[in-house]
Amino acid sequence: GQQLNQSPQSMFIQEGEDVSMNCTSSSIFNTWLWYKQDPGEGPVLLIALYKAGELTSNGRLTAQFGITRKDSFLNISASIPSDVGIYFCAGRMNRDDKIIFGKGTRLHILP
């Protein structure tokens, strides 16, 4: 079935470092979404991407829709403690309206 491969699975970084994570698929997507989930809460939408090559920023977050339409990445610059959480990529394919999710990247900030 359709699958999104998200990496890395976990990241341990120092406060102030930049972070990069990505999502790939063997299938073409027409929408890529990035969400963040805090413990005990639902995912919150960070960035939505609709066109191949699109680069979109939301504060310190930047995401890109890959040219091949089979991948996307999310960058976080100058990480701060509240960036801790699980980041999920999600995508919607052309011929299918459901949105599927990757397994998440767990971001930890070392004290």
Add this chain to the structure above:
Amino acid sequence: NAGVMQNPRHLVRRRGQEARLRCSPMKGHSHVYWYRQLPEEGLKFMVYLQKENIIDESGMPKERFSAEFPKEGPSILRIQQVVRGDSAAYFCASSRSRDSPLHFGNGTRLTVT
């Protein structure tokens, strides 16, 4: 502007009982989605509904699970004769249209004892 509201936040059921999970979408949203999440896992699609219609239920088990989104009132995910394996967090999301991003509620955590 209230977000997606799910209740209850926590639900404990004994094996064999029924679980009813409710979801009120954001104002102006007529598309509702249900996802299931196990600990340390991503979200697994279950069902997509638009007012009074099931659009895609490809992720929902054929037995014991059902979903509805009536003309009036919240969407309901119903699990009959629950088993321990049904224990999970169930998230509802809504969108304004088929192409819009999903906005999630804070989930219902179901524990089957």
